[in-house]
Amino acid sequence: MDKVKIAFIGCGGIAGWHLSHLLEQDDVEYVGFCDIIPERAESFVQRTGGTAKAYTDFRVMLEEITPDAVYICVPPHVHGEIEFALIDRNIPFLVEKPMALDYELAEKICNAAEEKGIITAVGFQDRYLGIIEKAKEYIKDKQIGLVTGSWVGGIPGVWWWRKMETSGGQIVEQNIHLFDMARYLFGEPARIYASAGKGIVDPEAAGVPGYDVDDYSSAVITFKNGVIVTLLTGCYIVEGGGMHNGLNIYCPDATIEYGLRSFVRIRDKNGEQFYKNEFDSGITEDKVFINAIKTGDPSAIRSPYRDALKTLRLVLAANESIATGKPVDL
Numbered sequence: 001m002d003k004v005k006i007a008f009i010g011c012g013g014i015a016g017w018h019l020s021h022l023l024e025q026d027d028v029e030y031v032g033f034c035d036i037i038p039e040r041a042e043s044f045v046q047r048t049g050g051t052a053k054a055y056t057d058f059r060v061m062l063e064e065i066t067p068d069a070v071y072i073c074v075p076p077h078v079h080g081e082i083e084f085a086l087i088d089r090n091i092p093f094l095v096e097k098p099m100a101l102d103y104e105l106a107e108k109i110c111n112a113a114e115e116k117g118i119i120t121a122v123g124f125q126d127r128y129l130g131i132i133e134k135a136k137e138y139i140k141d142k143q144i145g146l147v148t149g150s151w152v153g154g155i156p157g158v159w160w161w162r163k164m165e166t167s168g169g170q171i172v173e174q175n176i177h178l179f180d181m182a183r184y185l186f187g188e189p190a191r192i193y194a195s196a197g198k199g200i201v202d203p204e205a206a207g208v209p210g211y212d213v214d215d216y217s218s219a220v221i222t223f224k225n226g227v228i229v230t231l232l233t234g235c236y237i238v239e240g241g242g243m244h245n246g247l248n249i250y251c252p253d254a255t256i257e258y259g260l261r262s263f264v265r266i267r268d269k270n271g272e273q274f275y276k277n278e279f280d281s282g283i284t285e286d287k288v289f290i291n292a293i294k295t296g297d298p299s300a301i302r303s304p305y306r307d308a309l310k311t312l313r314l315v316l317a318a319n320e321s322i323a324t325g326k327p328v329d330l
């Protein structure tokens, strides 16, 4: 296969980001773009030279065209039917996180894709960061006790974000990236306890009518190897922001700071090593996915669906713990 025929379902913000990477590659051609908002699909057709076709219904699109792979970039509550339609047709896909808001649905999708041997990838692009490779390599033989981390900021603009039933809340929709990074760096979690609060965000004053997600939360995750990770999540900062989000890793003989998508700083007896992120990790994420489709070899994909399912389980367990007030064993 010289060129991989690509289609998109969902042509909003993150889809545009993936498309900007694919447009830098000469081994991709575009066959279809689908969005329930027709102008969005049409604008992607125009961006890619006008030969692909725009659709408002993915079922109609999949009757008319046969892509080699599909990017699924719809809001979190829209998953299920789309994936099963692709699996029925043996079409590989890259799906954005969170892959669903219901664990059982995601598990069914995962099993069905695996039964058919379909290549899958999930949009945890931070796993492809060069600075994360440095940190992962550095800590591989280190003893780690505590890790703290945060993703605290404001409320994203998309309409579906502010409601639990359409986004799953900030841990599930956004901080899932750091929960996934914790798994990528420290292994599998054994138990999680989380607590959340509301009352800072005034939905009317903040211009987010219908807002019902938590304003802030703190989750304590005990990993099987004994590492304890505490992750803060918040969306109520309106002024005075700018503190680093990311992770702080505490070893007896070193500390490692991961500034979210921007740097890794290691301090130990040799002084300080500082690595600045110069690259958009999504470029690598998309190259790896397209290459997997071309070669049929998915081994370079750092977040296949089966692995991402464990992260989804973890963030949904955080929500469960918040709701019940009890720790959840994983």
Ligand SMILES: NC(=O)c1ccc[n+]([C@@H]2O[C@H](COP(=O)([O-])OP(=O)(O)OC[C@H]3O[C@@H](n4cnc5c(N)ncnc54)[C@H](O)[C@@H]3O)[C@@H](O)[C@H]2O)c1
Residues within 6 Å of the ligand: 009, 010, 011, 012, 013, 014, 015, 034, 035, 036, 037, 040, 056, 058, 073, 074, 075, 076, 078, 096, 097, 098, 123, 124, 125, 158, 159, 173
């Ligand atoms: N990996 C990342 O860093 C990252 C960043 C942002 C968003 N995301 C994820 O990507 C997903 C989409 O987020 P976004 O910011 O692009 O949202 P968005 O609202 O900008 O785009 C989603 C698009 O999907 C379309 N859509 C909805 N239902 C559809 C359907 N049935 N068929 C076809 N199109 C449909 C909408 O009209 C919209 O244009 C979310 O799951 C989000 O969590 C990931």
